[in-house]
Amino acid sequence: MRIVLFLWAWLLSVGALAAPGDPATLDRGTWPEQLKNPTLFDVASRAEILTFARGLLASEALDEAALAQRLGLRTVNMDAVNRLRGRLWQRLFNGYDHAQQSCDQDASFCFLVEDVPTLREQAGKFQLGEESYYIKWAEPSRTFHAQYLDELLRKAALFPQTGSEIDRFGDYERNGDEMNDRLFLLSFDSAANLQPDNTDWLAEYLRKSNLSGTFFVLGKDVQARLAEHSVASLQATFSQQCVGVQGWEFRSHSHWQDWQDSVRRSADLVKGKLPENYVPLFRPPDGQRRSDAQAFFNAQGLQVALWDIDAQDGAGKLKGSQSAQRVLTLMLLWRHGVINFNMKQDAVKTALPWLITQTAQSGIGWEDCQDAFR
Incomplete structure (x- = not known):
C-alpha cells in the first residue's frame, strides 16, 4: 500500500512540471562526486537508472486518458507506448546489470537485481533519506527524469504518424x-x-x-x-x-x-x-x-x-x-x-x-x- 501511495504522489507531482516541449536538463553540480574512475561512473549510473526506473514504473499507473492529459495530447498510440516501455525496462536492466559489477568496490545504490521484475521491485522502493550524502541530487534528478520520460512517451504516443528516433521501422x-x-x-x-x-x-x-x-x-x-x-x-x-x-x-x-x-x-x-x-x-x-x-x-x-x-x-x-x-x-x-x-x-x-x-x-x-x- 505504501508503494502504491508513493507512486500516486509521484504522478501528482509531475503534473506541475514544465510544459510539453521543454527539454530536461540537470545541474550535475548537485551530484557530490567527480567521475574520476570507472567505479564512480557506475555509482552515478546506478543512481540515475533507479531514479528513471521509478518514474517509468509510476507512469504505468496512468490509463490512456490520463496519459494523454499528462502529455498534452488528444490521443496516444498506446501500442507504441507499451513497446517503448518494454524496451526501456530491458535496457535499464542491462545497464544496471553492468553497473552492479563494481558493487564490491562501492556499494552505493547497490540492490539485488537479477532481472526486470526485481529491477521494477527495487525501483518501486527506491528513495533516499534526508541524511543521505546524495540528498541534494535526489529531487533535481527526479525532476529531470520525469521530464525526460515525458519526452520519450510523447514521441512514442505520436509514432508513427509523427516520425522520430523513438522507434525503428526495420533492421535497415x-x-x-x-x-x-x-x-x-x-x-x-x-x-x-x-x-x-x-x-x-x-x-x-x-x-x-x-x-x-x-x-x-x-x-x-x-x-x-x-x-x-x-x-x-x-x-x-x-x-x-x-x-x-x-x-x-x-x-x-x-x-x-x-x-x-x-x-x-x-x-x-x-x-x-x-x-x-x-x-x-x-x-x-x-x-x-x-x-x-x-x-x-x-x-x-x-x-x-x-x-x-x-x-x-x-x-x-x-x-x-x-x-x-x-x-x-x-x-x-x-x-x-x-x-x-x-x-x-x-x-x-x-x-x-x-x-x-x-x-x-x-x-x-x-x-x-x-x-x-x-
Missing part, C-alpha cells in the same frame, strides 16, 4: 542500442539554420583530441562550400572524420515528394567529393522519414542512422552548459549510445569540451566513426 535503421557498454558515438546534425557553421571548429577539435565523429551534412551546404573552396579544402576539413548525409536540405523526409532525390543527390555528391570520409548513412531531419522506405534505402546501399542521446541544443533550446549536463546524465542512464549534437549551434563549442573533460577518467570509450553501424 540503426541507433545505439547494440553498442557495447560504456561506448559512445559522437554525431553532428546540420539543422536548418545556415549560421553559425561550426563544422571546421568541431572537426579540428576532434582531431586534436584524437577522436572522430560522424557529420551528417546537407547536400546544398556541401555544394555551397565547393562554390567558394576547392575539393582539397573540403577534404582537409573532414580529415579523419566520417561524413553521412541528411538530405539535400533540412526538411521532413516523410511527406516531401522529392525525398528520394534529396537523399540520392546528397549521397552521390558526398561520395564523389569525400570518398575517404563518406559513410553510407542517412540521418532523417528531426527523425522524420517514411515507414515504407526500406526498399529504397536497400537499393541505395544506405542505412538510416538514428540516435538515442539528444543534446537538445538545436534552435537554442538549451545553452551549452545545460546541453552538456543533459548529455552526461543520459550517458550515465543508458551507458552506451549515439549522441546527437547540432553543428550549427554555438552551444556545442561549450558542451563538447566539457563533456570530454568530465568523462576523461570515467572508463568510457568513444567509438571510432568508421566502426559504427557496421
